[in-house]
Amino acid sequence: MISARLTAALWAFFLLSTQLTHGQDYYDEDYLDSTDSPIVDVTLPPSSVDLNTDTPVPTRAPDPSLQLCSRDRTLAGCPKTWSDAAAKLYGLMNKVRLDNVVVITDYTSIKDELERLRKVFRKLKAMARFTNERVFSPAAIPIQDPSKAVLLYTPENLVGGRYDDCQAAYKSGSSKTGVYLIRPRDAPYDIRGYCDNGWTVIQRRFDGNVKFYRPWAHYLSGFGNYSTEFWLGLESIYHLTQQEEYTLRIDMQGYSGKWYFIVYPAFSLGAERTYYELSIGNMTVGSIEDALTESNGFGFTTMDKDNDGWYKHNCARHYFGAWWSNNCGSDLNRRLCKTSGHGCMEWAGIQMQKSLIRIKPSSAIQPDDLLPGA
Numbered sequence: 001m002i003s004a005r006l007t008a009a010l011w012a013f014f015l016l017s018t019q020l021t022h023g024q025d026y027y028d029e030d031y032l033d034s035t036d037s038p039i040v041d042v043t044l045p046p047s048s049v050d051l052n053t054d055t056p057v058p059t060r061a062p063d064p065s066l067q068l069c070s071r072d073r074t075l076a077g078c079p080k081t082w083s084d085a086a087a088k089l090y091g092l093m094n095k096v097r098l099d100n101v102v103v104i105t106d107y108t109s110i111k112d113e114l115e116r117l118r119k120v121f122r123k124l125k126a127m128a129r130f131t132n133e134r135v136f137s138p139a140a141i142p143i144q145d146p147s148k149a150v151l152l153y154t155p156e157n158l159v160g161g162r163y164d165d166c167q168a169a170y171k172s173g174s175s176k177t178g179v180y181l182i183r184p185r186d187a188p189y190d191i192r193g194y195c196d197n198g199w200t201v202i203q204r205r206f207d208g209n210v211k212f213y214r215p216w217a218h219y220l221s222g223f224g225n226y227s228t229e230f231w232l233g234l235e236s237i238y239h240l241t242q243q244e245e246y247t248l249r250i251d252m253q254g255y256s257g258k259w260y261f262i263v264y265p266a267f268s269l270g271a272e273r274t275y276y277e278l279s280i281g282n283m284t285v286g287s288i289e290d291a292l293t294e295s296n297g298f299g300f301t302t303m304d305k306d307n308d309g310w311y312k313h314n315c316a317r318h319y320f321g322a323w324w325s326n327n328c329g330s331d332l333n334r335r336l337c338k339t340s341g342h343g344c345m346e347w348a349g350i351q352m353q354k355s356l357i358r359i360k361p362s363s364a365i366q367p368d369d370l371l372p373g374a
Contacts, residue, residue: 162181162182162183162190163180163181163182163183164182164183164184164185164243165182165184165193165200165240165243165361166180166182166193166195166196166198166199166200166360167198167199167200167360167361167364168182169182169195169198170195170197170198171198171364174195175197177195177196177197178194178195179192179193179194179195179226180192180193180194180195181193182195182200182240184236184239184240184242184243185243186239186242186243187236187239187240191232191236191239191240192226193232193236194226194230194232196358198360198364199249199358199359199360200232200240200358200359200360201232201356201357201358202231202232202237202357202358202359203230203231203232203332203333203355203356203357204229204230204355204356204357205229205332205336205345205354205355206228206229206353206354206355207228207229207336208229208335208336209228209229210223210224210225210228210229210230212229212231212321212322212333212334212335213303213320213321213322213333213334213335214302214303214322215302215303215304215305216302216304216305218231218302219231219233219234219300219302219322220233220234220235220272221233221235222235222236231333234269234272234276234300235272237269237276237359238268238269238270238271238272238276240359241267241268241269241359242268243361244361244362244363245265245266245268245361245362245363246266246267246268246359246360246361246362247263247264247265247266247267247284247359247360247361247362247365247369248263248264248265248267248280248357248358248359249261249262249263249264249357249358249359249360249369249374250262250263250292250332250347250355250356250357250358251355251356251357251358252288252332252347252350252352252354252355252356253352253353253354253355254350254351254352254353255351255352255353259287259372259373260286260287260288260347260350261286261287261288261372261373261374262283262285262286262287262288262290262292263283263284263285263286263369263370264280264281264282264283264284264292264293265280265281265282265284265362266279266280266281266362267279267280267281267359268280269300270299274299275299275300275305275307276299276300277297277298277299278292278295278296278297278298278299278300278324279296279297280292280293280296284370285370287372288347288348288350289348290348291329291330291347291348292324292330294326294327294329295309295323295324295325295326295329298324298325298326299324300322300323300324301314301315301316301322301323301324301325302316302322303316303317303322308325308326308327308328309325309326309327310325310327310328315327315328315331316331318343319331319334319342319343320334320335320343321333321334321335321343321345329348330346330347330348331345331346332345332347332352332355332357333345334346336353337351
């Protein structure tokens with residue numbers, strides 16, 4: 001549509017410029033013979049010498065009105081057909097300009113929409129990759145727990161029904177350790193939670209088979225395999241901890257073989273807009289130095305999202321981990337290193353080889369939950 005209008009505009013411009021040029025200098029004789037031309041009294045083509053004689057051929061003086069017209073940009077002194085043609089030309093040119101503005105505006109809108117869709121696609125792709133990675137083994141596989149081996153149950157044989165959290169499942173009489181379908185009260189979706197005697201496991205590591213140096217999207221949605229190592233997901237942890245007050249328990253094993261544990265009350269995460277800001281109470285009990293309180297109030301940091309207290313660098317990227325960090329101290333999502341080195345999983349300066357992070361409603365905490373190996 002635009003190309004047709006542009007062609008018409010250029011053709012009208014060509015006709016008008018031809019008339020103006022002829023009006024100023026001379027008209028082609030064939031053009032003067034045309035019945036379409038309203039001009040009858042115009043200058044003849046100038047000729048200074050007759051080829052047969054040396055006598056100059058007289059020429060007619062230029063029409064002053066035509067010379068005035070050719071110099072008048074408003075075409076006020078021009079014949080009506082000229083001004084009409086010019087008006088039509090300007091109209092077509094203006095229409096082309098307006099259409100181009102519309103096209104440019106539409107192009108910008110389409111470009112913005114495409115960029116938005118690309119972002120949505122990237123997020124969906126990350127979630128799809130996370131779903132594909134959650135391959136549940138049909139076999140019961142022993143897990144390295146501080147005190148006992150626990151078993152994994154496949155999603156085809158989920159234990160019990162749907163519960164607010166693992167403690168609700170445990171209270172209902174479902175005491176088996178395994179994968180449960182839970183739905184926090186304010187969550188828009190179900191969560192497959194790994195439950196252990198009322199505790200909801202949010203992280204487990206023991207052999208290094210699952211890569212934990214990952215981007216923000218993976219930590220948001222969760223990743224890994226419930227039969228081996230996994231991270232539940234920041235969004236799921238957020239919804240769980242919004243129901244009531246939760247207690248956080250962390251069990252770790254150093255390379256010396258010694259197990260450590262530490263317990264924090266009042267554990268919760270903020271919403272995504274706060275970058276899942278950490279909120280915890282003072283350490284309740286433990287066999288290792290506190291290394292988390294210093295990060296209270298900080299958002300979660302990953303390789304591609306820096307929310308730590310190190311203003312010069314990104315702690316997660318520098319140490320190959322992901323954590324709530326004030327000064328790049330402890331991080332249980334770093335690499336599992338068989339020997340000491342840079343960027344290894346550690347807590348309070350002690351390099352760890354295994355970790356188990358769990359949460360339970362504080363109202364359900366029993367004395368046994370605060371003992372080593374619980």
